Amino acid sequence: MEYLKENKKSPLFVLTFSISVILLGISLSQDAYYTGDRQDSVGSSSFIAFLFGWMNIAGPGISWLANPALIISYIQHSRGKLKHALYYSLAALLLCLIFLLFREIIVSEAGHTGEITGYGLGYWLWLSSISINAIGIGFNFKKSMSRNE
Numbered sequence: 507m508e509y510l511k512e513n514k515k516s517p518l519f520v521l522t523f524s525i526s527v528i529l530l531g532i533s534l535s536q537d538a539y540y541t542g543d544r545q546d547s548v549g550s551s552s553f554i555a556f557l558f559g560w561m562n563i564a565g566p567g568i569s570w571l572a573n574p575a576l577i578i579s580y581i582q583h584s585r586g587k588l589k590h591a592l593y594y595s596l597a598a599l600l601l602c603l604i605f606l607l608f609r610e611i612i613v614s615e616a617g618h619t620g621e622i623t624g625y626g627l628g629y630w631l632w633l634s635s636i637s638i639n640a641i642g643i644g645f646n647f648k649k650s651m652s653r654n655e
Contacts, residue, residue, distance in 0.1 A: 518649075522642025523580065529635035530576070537626030539605075541613050550611075552628030562612050566622075569605035572598040576636055579643065588647040595640040602636050605629070 534556055537549030559570030575598035582591035606625075613620035 516646070518642060518645055519583070522638055522645075523583070526576075526635045526639040526642070527580075529631050529638065533628045533631035533635060536628030536631060538628040538632070539611070539622050539626055540624040541611065541620035541622060549626055552626070552632065555628075566605055566608040566611045569601050569608075572601035572632075572636060575601060576639060579639060583639075583643050583646070588643065588650055591643045592640075592647050595636070595643045598636045599640050602633050 534553045536552050538552040538555045540549050555570070556573060559567045559573075561567060563570065575594045579591045579594035579598060582588075582594060609622060610619040611622055612618070
């Protein structure tokens with residue numbers, strides 16, 4: 507409990523948490539990725555991907571699991587459980603990056619797939635949100651470890 511009181515006042519905690527949450531919120535208003543040929547590219551809403559990405563969990567939707575991992579890392583960090591928060595934040599980062607490995611994604615309710623032709627601002631802001639969270643937790647974890655030595 508002592509860490510929680512100290513950590514809530516920590517400028518690093520406040521800064522990284524705030525930036526991460528703000529970037530996540532902004533990312534939801536942008537396109538996540540584009541499908542179709544370059545001239546007729548259609549963007550996919552990050553908000554829709556956030557809500558329904560789990561429905562394609564066997565494919566690119568596996569990256570959707572970065573969202574619960576990110577939220578759990580926020581909770582663990584705020585509770586002062588830095589080791590758990592670090593693991594969840596790194597898992598979120600890995601899951602987010604895995605999305606870059608997929609070339610096709612489901613584009614219709616009928617299960618038709620389309621080629622991913624680009625990544626929108628929403629994806630990059632989502633990645634930035636997760637990265638900043640992981641970096642902030644990493645620094646706080648390192649700081650707490652040096653205090654305990």
